[in-house]
């Protein structure tokens with residue numbers, strides 16, 4: 525059977541709400557991933573961000589390294605190749621990345637909402653990436669509204685749980701692969717930690733999701749589609765009604781290994797003090813509560829950052 529991650533036009537959430545909610549729910553229960561078209565984020569916003577991040581990643585390593593922020597678990601600024609690895613893997617991922625967090629008007633409502641740092645070498649970096657951050661957050665809020673209805677919650681269920689979310693935009697550069705005998709891959713198989721992830725740039729080959737039968741399914745979407753997937757925090761909140769699907773980015777074969785790959789996931793997080801407690805509507809006789817112990821989102825995040833090598837025990 526040929527399978528493909530479905531794509532849905534989010535404009536139908538306004539015009540054909542009930543069917544849209546049922547279809548997005550089906551896409552996520554089956555795949556944990558769904559392509560979103562009709563999102564209204566312009567090519568210019570995306571292109572400006574790609575142009576800025578490519579300029580940054582092209583800088584000398586020692587210049588980039590100055591933007592590493594010790595003790596934050598990579599929460600803001602730059603993280604070099606060889607630092608992050610998938611949980612339970614011994615081989616670090618073949619990628620470097622930058623994290624943009626939420627800009628705040630006043631004092632941070634939680635210490636984990638660190639201030640941003642910006643690369644002075646690329647003056648347009650801040651405006652371009654933060655514009656994309658805001659537009660993706662907007663889109664993420666609409667996806668969460670649809671998911672709230674699918675979960676028998678009020679449409680605005682997530683609104684006051686994500687308004688100070690510790691969300692991050694992660695521009696990633698996967699450099700050309702020089703050592704083709706490496707045991708590492710671009711991104712080892714993993715599940716995302718957060719509520720939902722919105723991925724811009726999924727048109728480039730490499731992303732694959734793990735199906736229940738153990739096979740890997742490449743995610744291919746048409747240009748302009750934003751891929752949105754469920755992370756572990758939402759999987760936990762929904763008692764696995766919405767599954768967080770394992771995925772990876774594989775190394776390209778042949779001469780394609782000489783080409784870099786760029787992508788920009790936006791990890792949407794709840795407010796740091798949000799307590800993840802299984803939704804009663806997701807518990808039944810057939811689906812007993814897997815998580816009787818609620819957990820604070822920030823504690824959950826710190827535990828997970830340590831597992832993937834971004835935070836050392838002593839820094840917690």
Ligand SMILES: O=C(O)CCC(=O)C(=O)O
Nearest residue numbers: 696711716731773787789
């Ligand atoms: O680069 C991609 O396509 C996916 C990246 C990813 O899965 C991640 O950073 O969590």
Ligand SMILES: [Fe+2]
Nearest residue numbers: 714715716771
């Ligand atoms: Fe991921």
